[in-house]
Amino acid sequence: MFDSPLSASAYDVLGVAPDADDEALRRAYRLRLRQTHPDTGGDAAVFIQVQRAWELVGTPDARAAYDRGHGFGERAAPEWSGWRAPAARTDTRPRARSYGHPGGWRRERYLDLIREWAGRGVTLEDPYDPALVRSAPQHLRRLLADALAEEETARIVADLGMGYTVWHDVDASGRDADPDAKVDHIVLGPSGLYGVLSEDFGGPVRVRRGELLGDGVTGAPIATLVARMRGLARAAGVRFSGAIVVLPDDDVMQVIDEIGKVRGTPVAVVGRSALATVLRRGITGARAMGGNEVFDVRTRLQHAVRFA
Known part of the structure; x- marks a missing residue:
């Protein structure tokens, strides 16, 4: 969901800044769940996005990995390569x-x-x-x-x-x-x-x-x-x-x-x-x-x- 250059970041979906502390992040998640839940008139597609965003940044380990890969703050790491050209293929099976x-x-x-x-x-x-x-x-x-x-x-x-x-x-x-x-x-x-x-x-x-x-x-x-x-x-x-x-x-x-x-x-x-x-x-x-x-x-x- 968030690997596309066009996609909103997990923080954008949750409505918080990338440097928000863990408690602010948790409050934002609960608020967005209430706002987007289909049973209360919310958009089902956005509701799923909110859940996925929490999966990506809802725990310290997941958040650190996400930030390394998406260039947020001090957690960013230069080895990210997700948008570079694909590496050479080593599989030797016959191809199209x-x-x-x-x-x-x-x-x-x-x-x-x-x-x-x-x-x-x-x-x-x-x-x-x-x-x-x-x-x-x-x-x-x-x-x-x-x-x-x-x-x-x-x-x-x-x-x-x-x-x-x-x-x-x-x-x-x-x-x-x-x-x-x-x-x-x-x-x-x-x-x-x-x-x-x-x-x-x-x-x-x-x-x-x-x-x-x-x-x-x-x-x-x-x-x-x-x-x-x-x-x-x-x-x-x-x-x-x-x-x-x-x-x-x-x-x-x-x-x-x-x-x-x-x-x-x-x-x-x-x-x-x-x-x-x-x-x-x-x-x-x-x-x-x-x-x-x-x-x-x-x-x-x-x-x-x-x-x-």
Whole structure:
């Protein structure tokens, strides 16, 4: 819940300062429980956040560990690495074919803009320092959060095995489109060809009339994904089986939500833990592919795909 650069800290959720003493923290927790309890008219999602916040900082040992990892006060430790690029993988099992750099475009944008925001001539020893990230403008934290979301998806789809091919950070800009437009991932396998959007809005998200709604949601993410997929399909001469939006498990009402068709494309909104399951079995209404067709589609995409 609080590992995202966009998420409120445990202290924000409880309504106390990070240096509050243990008794003040306990009082704040009890107050927030009363204020948010669903039986008294509170918001169930916020009530769960309050409970989770207490789990993270409610005991001295838990609080010390939390503060070390999130850059609060004297407890902060320089070895925190949760927002850095993932370490090299040592597992040697066969993996999906993978092309492109997941999260790379947004990582580069974040690094450029965080240095610009810090000021000319300022040398940032660590652009991923938790205290620095927490103080950065929301649009910078959003870039980092989305990069992390794309990297998480990449790790999941890589473990699908040799029968799958994945393209990351695919350029979807057209003559009349946003020059920065892209599709986060294209996944091809026996269950079909899918366009995948990896997102982290920093809080709960719901679906209404085929689109995502939530405090952190801007624009029309599903409609935009489907439109970009249609452009790529025309360019490559292929047909997508469906679209998948991947969100943190804590931010979805159910881990697999097949919402029907958007502009003729079957769409599913899924929590990260269910992504592999959905890609292996497919989406209801999506067309599976035989071996020869998978080979043909892969060849067409290899010739057509450009990276952001």
